[in-house]
Amino acid sequence: MxxxxxxxxxxxxxxxxxxxxxxxxxxxxxxxxxxxxxxxxxxxxxxxxxxxxxxxxxxxxxxxxxxxxxRPAWTAMDVIVGLCWAGIVLTGIVRVMKNQPESYFSPTLVMWVDWLHLGFVMLLGAASLMRSRVRVRTVKSH
Missing domain, CATH: 1.10.287 (Helix Hairpins)
Structure with a gap:
């Protein structure tokens, strides 16, 4: 590494x-x-x-x-991991915006953004783990 x-x-x-x-x-x-x-x-x-x-x-x-x-080729897991990163970054930006004193977001929106941020993090962890397990299996099979 x-x-x-x-x-x-x-x-x-x-x-x-x-x-x-x-x-x-x-x-x-x-x-x-x-x-x-x-x-x-x-x-x-x-x-x-x-x-x-x-x-x-x-x-x-x-x-x-x-x-x-x-990259010339993307697997489905690469796309999922990329979308998770995009979701984390976008919801993180919204979370930073809501913490500014001059901004107001409804409590419902804040709750959804918080849950989405956490959900994308959890999904990223699972997808990254699955992708690494597939790579290990692929390497061992050749």
């Missing part, structure tokens, strides 16, 4: 971690009580960290996008 892939994977892991940390699950399930993990219960710290990591992710995705689009 090269250093770019490692940075990408660490960024995605940190985004998932800080995203879930914005929900009160780490305090509820006592992870925040483990020495050194008290920050996991700090909503504002995780919120800012998530924004900073999202900037890093957008830079990585922007750098990778031209290469990915030039």
């Amino acid at each position: 090269n250093s770019r892939t490692l940075v990408f994977r660490l960024t995605v892991f940190a985004l998932a971690f800080t995203g879930f940390a914005q929900m009160p699950i780490f305090a509820r399930y006592y992870l925040a009580d483990v020495p050194g993990f008290g920050w996991t219960a700090d909503y504002y710290f995780n919120h800012v960290a998530h924004y900073i990591l999202a900037i890093v992710l957008l830079a990585i995705l922007g750098w990778r996008l031209p290469r990915v689009l030039r």
Whole structure:
């Protein structure tokens, strides 16, 4: 694994971690009580960290996008993973917009965007896992 892939994977892991940390699950399930993990219960710290990591992710995705689009062949899983990334980015942008003081979104819209954002993340995880399992099987069969 090269250093770019490692940075990408660490960024995605940190985004998932800080995203879930914005929900009160780490305090509820006592992870925040483990020495050194008290920050996991700090909503504002995780919120800012998530924004900073999202900037890093957008830079990585922007750098990778031209290469990915030039690929000669796409599998169905590649398309699903790409659509998940697009959904995550678009719902993330809407979430940032709704957090601006001069904007107003209805509670129903906010709920849908939050659920879609989380749903795309979960679907991306499942699709990426499935795609990696198919690749491993393909490599082993040849």
